[in-house]
Amino acid sequence: MLDAKIPEGPLDDKWEDYKGHVKLVNPSNKRRLEIIVIGSGLAGASAAASLGELGYKVKCFCFQDSPRRAHSIAAQGGINAAKNYQNDGDSVFRLFYDTVKGGDYRSREANVHRLAEVSAHIIDQCVAQGVPFAREYGGLLSNRSFGGTQVQRTFYAAGQTGQQLLIGAYQALERQIALGNVAMYTRHEMLELVMIDGKARGIIARNLISGELERHFGHAVLLCSGGYGNVFYLSTNAMGSNTTAIWKAHKKGAYFGNPCYTQIHPTCIPVTGEHQSKLTLMSESLRNDGRIWVPKKKGDNRKPNEIPAEERDYYLERRYPAYGNLVPRDVASRAAKERCDAGYGVGTSKQAVYLDFASAIERYGHVEASKRGLSNVDADTIITFGKEVIKEKYGNLFDMYEKITGENPYVVPMRIYPAVHYTMGGLWVDYELMTTIQGLYALGECNFSDHGANRLGASALMQGLADGYFVIPYTIGNYLANEIGTAVIPTSHPAFVDAEAAVKERLETLMNIKGNQTAESFHKRLGKIMWDKCGMARNAQGLQEAITEIQQLKKEFWSDLKISGAIKDFNPELDKAGRVADFIELGELICKDALQRAESCGGHFREESQTEEGEALRHDAEFMYVSAWEYVGDHKWELHKEELEYEVVKPTQRSYK
Amino acid sequence: MEHYTMNLTLKVWRQANNKSEGRFETYQVNGISSEMSFLEMFDILNERLVIEGKDPIAFDHDCREGICGMCSMHINGRPHGPWHATTTCQLHMRAFKDGDTIVVEPWRAVGFPVIKDLITDRSAFDRIVQAGGFISINTGNAVDGNSIPIEKAKADASFAAAACIACGACVAACKNASASLFLSAKIAHLGLLPQGQPERKDRVLSMIAQMDKEQFGSCTFTGACEAVCPKEISITNISRMNKDYLMAGLSSEK
Numbered sequence: 041m042l043d044a045k046i047p048e049g050p051l052d053d054k055w056e057d058y059k060g061h062v063k064l065v066n067p068s069n070k071r072r073l074e075i076i077v078i079g080s081g082l083a084g085a086s087a088a089a090s091l092g093e094l095g096y097k098v099k100c101f102c103f104q105d106s107p108r109r110a111h112s113i114a115a116q117g118g119i120n121a122a123k124n125y126q127n128d129g130d131s132v133f134r135l136f137y138d139t140v141k142g143g144d145y146r147s148r149e150a151n152v153h154r155l156a157e158v159s160a161h162i163i164d165q166c167v168a169q170g171v172p173f174a175r176e177y178g179g180l181l182s183n184r185s186f187g188g189t190q191v192q193r194t195f196y197a198a199g200q201t202g203q204q205l206l207i208g209a210y211q212a213l214e215r216q217i218a219l220g221n222v223a224m225y226t227r228h229e230m231l232e233l234v235m236i237d238g239k240a241r242g243i244i245a246r247n248l249i250s251g252e253l254e255r256h257f258g259h260a261v262l263l264c265s266g267g268y269g270n271v272f273y274l275s276t277n278a279m280g281s282n283t284t285a286i287w288k289a290h291k292k293g294a295y296f297g298n299p300c301y302t303q304i305h306p307t308c309i310p311v312t313g314e315h316q317s318k319l320t321l322m323s324e325s326l327r328n329d330g331r332i333w334v335p336k337k338k339g340d341n342r343k344p345n346e347i348p349a350e351e352r353d354y355y356l357e358r359r360y361p362a363y364g365n366l367v368p369r370d371v372a373s374r375a376a377k378e379r380c381d382a383g384y385g386v387g388t389s390k391q392a393v394y395l396d397f398a399s400a401i402e403r404y405g406h407v408e409a410s411k412r413g414l415s416n417v418d419a420d421t422i423i424t425f426g427k428e429v430i431k432e433k434y435g436n437l438f439d440m441y442e443k444i445t446g447e448n449p450y451v452v453p454m455r456i457y458p459a460v461h462y463t464m465g466g467l468w469v470d471y472e473l474m475t476t477i478q479g480l481y482a483l484g485e486c487n488f489s490d491h492g493a494n495r496l497g498a499s500a501l502m503q504g505l506a507d508g509y510f511v512i513p514y515t516i517g518n519y520l521a522n523e524i525g526t527a528v529i530p531t532s533h534p535a536f537v538d539a540e541a542a543v544k545e546r547l548e549t550l551m552n553i554k555g556n557q558t559a560e561s562f563h564k565r566l567g568k569i570m571w572d573k574c575g576m577a578r579n580a581q582g583l584q585e586a587i588t589e590i591q592q593l594k595k596e597f598w599s600d601l602k603i604s605g606a607i608k609d610f611n612p613e614l615d616k617a618g619r620v621a622d623f624i625e626l627g628e629l630i631c632k633d634a635l636q637r638a639e640s641c642g643g644h645f646r647e648e649s650q651t652e653e654g655e656a657l658r659h660d661a662e663f664m665y666v667s668a669w670e671y672v673g674d675h676k677w678e679l680h681k682e683e684l685e686y687e688v689v690k691p692t693q694r695s696y697k
Numbered sequence: 698m699e700h701y702t703m704n705l706t707l708k709v710w711r712q713a714n715n716k717s718e719g720r721f722e723t724y725q726v727n728g729i730s731s732e733m734s735f736l737e738m739f740d741i742l743n744e745r746l747v748i749e750g751k752d753p754i755a756f757d758h759d760c761r762e763g764i765c766g767m768c769s770m771h772i773n774g775r776p777h778g779p780w781h782a783t784t785t786c787q788l789h790m791r792a793f794k795d796g797d798t799i800v801v802e803p804w805r806a807v808g809f810p811v812i813k814d815l816i817t818d819r820s821a822f823d824r825i826v827q828a829g830g831f832i833s834i835n836t837g838n839a840v841d842g843n844s845i846p847i848e849k850a851k852a853d854a855s856f857a858a859a860a861c862i863a864c865g866a867c868v869a870a871c872k873n874a875s876a877s878l879f880l881s882a883k884i885a886h887l888g889l890l891p892q893g894q895p896e897r898k899d900r901v902l903s904m905i906a907q908m909d910k911e912q913f914g915s916c917t918f919t920g921a922c923e924a925v926c927p928k929e930i931s932i933t934n935i936s937r938m939n940k941d942y943l944m945a946g947l948s949s950e951k
Contacts, residue, residue, distance in 0.1 A: 090836040105757065106823050108863060109765040125843060161839070168839035170832045170892050172856035179846030197856055203764055205860060211831035216825035226820065249812060278759040312732040317740055318761045440763060443780070443787045444734075509836045558747050559738070604747050610714075610755060610813045613747060 042295075042668055045470040046150045051688050055154045058471075062514055070095035074518050074528065076243055076258035078109030078230045078285045082202070082501060083484025084264030085209035087506025094513060096520075099256055100213070101225045103280055103615075108210040111266060112504060115202025116437065117186065118194035119501040121159040126183050130191040132156045137689060139499060142188040142368050142465070143492020144642035144658065145691035146298070148666070148684065150471060151489050154447035158504055158510040163195055165509055165574050169208040173197050185328055186497035188368035188696075194498045199437045205501055209508070223575045228254070229615065230285045231546075233261065233292045233480065234539045240289075240480035241330060242536065243531055244543045253540050255531035259477045259522060259523045263289060264508070265269035267463040267485040268301065271623045271630065272575070274566020275460035276321040282619040283626050286486050291619050295668040295680060296473040297468035297488030299626065300634035301670040303495055303643045304576050305461030309454075310392045319445060319459040322395070323437055325495040327365045327431070329400035330454070332356050332372075334384040334393050344386070344394055344453045355379055363696040370494045370643045370656070371696060373458035377576050380457070386481040387455045396453035400646030401426035458576060462500060464491040464643065465633075468682070470476035472515035476668075479519060483507035488666065493642025506551035532558050547607050550617050555600030557567065557583070560619040560622055562597050566590065566627055574631050579647040583635040590628045591675060597624060603663060620653060629669060629677060636679065639663045651693070660691055701731045703795035707742070709754055709803045712811050715818075719811065721800075731791040735778065736761060736768065738790060755814040763927065764788040764807045766862030769869070770815055771802040776866035776925045784864065784927040804865050804872035807912045812951030820912040822863050822879060828907035829900040830883040832892050851889050858885035867922035867930075878922035880908055881938035882930045887943060898945035905942060 047054040065073065072098050077088040080102040088100040102110060124130040129296045136156040140147055163181070167173065173195050174182040183192040197204040218220040218654045225245065232244040234255070242257040268283035269275035272346065290296050333352045340347065355375055357364045367375075376393050386392050404425030409417045417425075427450050431438065441449045467482040469489055474481050484504040490500065573586035597620070606610040640649040640656035641663070649657045666682040704727040712719030729738050736758050743753035759767040768785040772778035778788045793799065801815065809817040847855075859882070867878035884901055887893035893900075916935055923932040 069930070086836070093835040095899060104759060104765070104767060105819060106766075106863065107822075109759055109767050111760060114762055114764050123842070163834060163842045164839040167842040167845060168832070168834045168892060170855075170887050170890050172852055172859050172886065172890070172906075173842075174856075175847055175849050175852045177849050179848055179852075180843050197859075200860060202763065203862075204856070207859060211826065212834075212836070214823060214826045215831045215833065217823075224823075226823075227925075278765065279761060280759050313730060315730060315737045317734070317737050317742065320762045439782070440787065443783060443789065446789070446791060457859045513836065556748075558744055560744055602750075604750060605752055610757060610816075613753060679876045 042468070042680050043470065044682055045472060046148070047471065049147060051153050054150050059514055063518045065498065065517045065521050065524065067095050071097065073097065073259045073523065074099070074257060075516070076256055076261045077264060078243070078262065079110065079264035079266060080213065081110035081208070081264065081266055081484065082114035082206055082209055082504030083508045084110065084262070085206065085213045086505050087262055087264060087483055087512050088222050089209060089216050090509055090513045091516070092219070092221035095221070098216070099225065100222055101230060103227065103229045103248060105226055107213055107224060107226065108207060110206065113203045113206045113279050114278065115501055116199045116321065117325035118184065118196035118201045118498040119205065120193050120496070120498040121163045121164065121195060121502065122156050122193060123160050123163060128191045130193050134191065135159060135193065138189050139490070139496060140492065140689050141694060142494055142496035144494055144656065144685065144694055145492065145660070145664070145689070146301070146641050146666070147490055147492030149686060149688060154511070155490050155503060155506050158506045162502060162505045163512055166208050169212060171197065171204050171208040172546070173204070176193045184325060185366060186364070187324055187327060187366045187372070188496040194325070196325065199325070199434055201570070202501060205505065206495045208452040209505070212532050228449065231288065231290050231543045231618070232539045234532065234535050235292055235477070236529060236535045238414065239478040239602045242531070242534070244539050246543070249610050251606070251611060253543055255536045255540060257529050257531055259520060259526060262481045262483060262512065263486050264465065264483045265486045267466070267621070267626060268626060269460045269463050271566065271627050272460040272570045274307060274311065274316060274319050274565050274571070276319050279318060282622070284619050284622045287622040287626055289467060289475065289477065289480060291671050292477065294321065294477045294480060295468040295670050296465070296629060296664050297668050298465040298493070298633065299630045299669065300574070300644050301464035301493050301642065302460060303462040303464060304373045304458045305369055306376055306458050307395060307456045308459035308461070309441065310387060310389060310457040320440065321459070321461060322441060322454060322456060323434070324369070326395060326434060326437065329433070330365065330395040331399060332365055332393055332395055334379045334386060338383045346397070353384070359697045366470070367696045368494060370645070373576055374645060376458055392455040392457045394453040395456045397430060397449065398453070398461060401430055401450070404429035415624065452558060462495055464488065464493060464495050468666065470663055472518060473512055474515070474519065475673065481512065481516065483512060491563060493644055515621060528551065547614065550601065550614065550621070551603055551607055553599065553601040555602050557600050558602055559613060559620045562593065562601065563616070563620045563623065565593060566624055569593070570627055570630070574634050577647050578634050578644050580635060580638070583631050583651035586631045587628055587635070590624060594624045594628075597621065628675065632677065633667055633669065637663060637667065656694070658693070664691070701795070703729050703731070703790070703793060705729055705793065705795070706798040708798065708800045709815070711754070711814055714813055715810050729790055731789070733789040733790045734761070734786060735772070735790065736786050755816050757816050758786055761786040764862060766864040769804055769817065769864055769866070771804060771869055773800055776804070776869040777927055782875040782927055782929050784862070789794065804869035806868045808874060808876065809865060809868065809900050817865070818866050819863070820914070822865065822876070824911065825880060825904055825907045826883065829903045830887070830898065831898060832887060845891055847890060855886050855889040858889070858930060858934055862928055864924045864927065866927060868913060868927040871914065872919065872921065872923040873917060875916045876908050876911070876913040877916035877938070878926065878930055878932065879934050880904055881934035884938045884941060885934040888937070897941065898948065901938060901941040901945050
């Protein structure tokens with residue numbers, strides 16, 4: 041039976057009560073307890089730093105050359121917090137409610153409420169660390185809006201919010217490294233979880249420079265390894281983002297929660313050709329000022345600026361007048377797909393829609409002219425003023441767009457199309473963020489916990505930092521208080537020896553296939569199956585086909601893979617092959633989960649289950665649960681269900697009209 | 698925008714490891730689209746090398762959207778290549794034309810030893826941050842964010858300095874292999890904020906001491922670093938750092 045360990049009592053009091061009664065570990069015992077942290081993004085860096093500050097002995101691992109490079113750094117738009125600095129009616133309850141609704145009523149109330157409660161502390165903590173958030177002229181913090189909300193609660197640092205938050209956490213981490221509380225292992229990759237007597241007790245890691253395998257002991261292991269969007273090959277994730285750490289844990293007994301909940305982000309730069317290696321996001325914050333449209337006429341090949349306003353279909357404003365261009369991501373993505381599928385797409389591929397800033401430029405231009413006390417200003421000057429304002433708000437995004445496409449978005453509307461961006465699914469965790477393996481925790485994007493079936497914009501940064509700064513420092517004590525009698529287990533223990541031997545054997549097997557196809561080519565093929573049959577819209581037949589095709593691909597992978605180089609060397613091909621092997625297995629589970637969940641909810645859209653207007657249609661009576669999959673053997677999983685109980689929020693058909 | 702394809706000659710630095718000698722290898726790559734990114738061209742070449750049973754070219758890269766700071770190629774004599782304010786991963790092939798020869802090397806600096814081919818060890822930057830590139834505050838009950846108002850101009854200047862991605866292009870461009878632009882960006886980011894004041898003097902003294910220890914050279918203010926910085930970090934940060942260093946040295950109570 042899955043026990044989420046949700047504390048008793050009213051929703052508002054659960055976290056306070058929990059903190060008041062949780063077990064503590066005294067400082068001298070903390071010094072003797074060792075914790076392993078996998079990943080150094082917002083969740084990993086904040087957890088490693090905070091646990092180091094508390095006095096635990098921490099080891100932190102990342103595959104990049106520095107912890108500051110983790111992909112949290114690429115988050116653009118912002119971080120939500122229920123500060124209500126704008127006096128626009130925000131509160132902890134509103135943030136909680138928006139997040140549960142945004143997640144299409146498939147998240148756990150208690151977790152989401154805790155997230156909303158600690159959100160305000162995150163901002164305070166980051167400001168104290170020196171994170172240079174955007175400010176108003178009066179010196180106070182500035183806010184903007186994100187999708188799925190009607191208040192301004194998003195804090196930001198131009199289009200580089202993730203970078204600034206990560207640098208804050210990275211600096212705190214480096215401080216602990218200097219103090220000797222955290223040992224950092226860069227260019228290392230976790231390749232196995234070591235378990236002793238049913239508890240997580242360490243890892244086998246590979247030094248990516250020398251290729252040597254290493255054994256590391258920990259009284260507890262924290263996975264903070266990010267999302268698995270690269271299972272689709274093309275995504276907004278970094279090239280190295282992978283599922284390997286959580287997949288190893290899954291195969292050792294950690295249940296996988298809601299694997300099919302993937303977020304397709306509506307505003308990304310479209311694919312240009314077969315050579316495409318990744319996709320680039322254009323922040324959701326752009327939807328504050330940009331208007332999305334396609335021509336009203338099918339196959340209209342005129343240049344966008346030649347199409348008059350009355351011949352443009354601002355389809356989000358038309359379909360969702362209350363939220364307009366700021367509907368949640370899943371809704372915006374499906375609406376773009378619907379228009380393109382119906383033949384209204386733009387650009388050479390016809391798989392794109394316009395994101396247009398012309399009216400915002402004009403609006404800001406007038407405001408600026410009036411600020412400067414100018415009247416009778418000519419149109420060109422207004423446009424110049426307006427462009428300056430837009431540049432200050434989104435300059436880096438506009439520059440990035442121009443570098444990639446060669447087009448100037450200040451003059452020509454951006455062309456955008458949805459792309460895989462975030463995975464709401466991940467390892468199943470209880471209220472304390474512990475997986476179904478004792479002593480193994482999952483934080484940030486790699487757990488399933490807070491976003492339900494769809495994540496709202498500016499909530500990923502909030503969750504990563506909430507887990508690392510404000511949740512795990514409390515909840516881990518509840519476990520480690522019982523571990524103070526456990527001495528450090530030497531890595532000569534048979535469990536470490538066996539785990540290392542298994543990893544060695546797998547690496548040798550991969551190297552010895554000596555076939556004809558590269559890891560990259562298998563990855564591309566997997567991505568195509570996933571995108572075509574388990575992407576923005578899914579149906580039973582397509583999913584069944586996908587499962588068969590992925591099983592076939594797996595066979596082919598293990599019989600025809602080609603890797604160059606050697607095991608005991610710097611060998612990125614071998615690193616990639618190991619990750620692709622895990623993605624292939626995960627791909628099958630994602631499709632199985634998508635097939636089993638015969639309803640539409642959030643980012644999971646089953647064509648068989650939609651309203652007359654084409655909106656996602658949930659089936660609460662049948663599917664109001666978290667799907668937690670247990671690995672039981674090759675191609676075999678057993679489904680466990682955590683029923684979701686809504687005590688405060690009343691689930692309804694989501695409406696943004 | 699008109700797209701075109703091109704055939705190119707690449708001269709790439711190959712070096713098995715830190716101990717071995719390196720050399721340039723020449724590769725012919727054909728049918729490269731102007732829409733590709735520079736690294737996608739390398740992907741195509743590497744796929745070919747793997748199929749031919751050869752060792753692919755090792756290069757650092759991750760986010761491929763110009764923010765992680767991992768990519769680091771010295772292209773035709775310039776860190777990150779010909780485009781202004783652009784990382785290697787954001788450089789696109791329309792910067793080149795059919796028949797071009799492109800020379801690609803790793804960062805060259807004593808402080809950045811080569812690991813393999815185009816990959817160098819930049820961990821010295823982390824150690825410089827460890828020496829004081831932070832504000833000493835533990836996680837916990839920080840005061841309300843709006844209780845520390847910060848003049849917008851200063852907050853903006855701090856942000857502009859904090860935009861540094863620690864790629865190391867500044868070091869690679871500098872004839873002295875100085876890390877002054879990187880270091881001064883951190884000094885300015887924290888030193889411009891009220892939160893950064895209590896440790897301001899110690900920070901600049903210990904971070905500069907660490908930079909010297911890591912064998913980066915001194916700054917002679919040629920401005921090469923600013924010219925190649927993908928994030929347009931201003932050289933005025935170095936002036937600010939030098940002023941802080943002088944003041945800290947003169948008034949140090951230790």
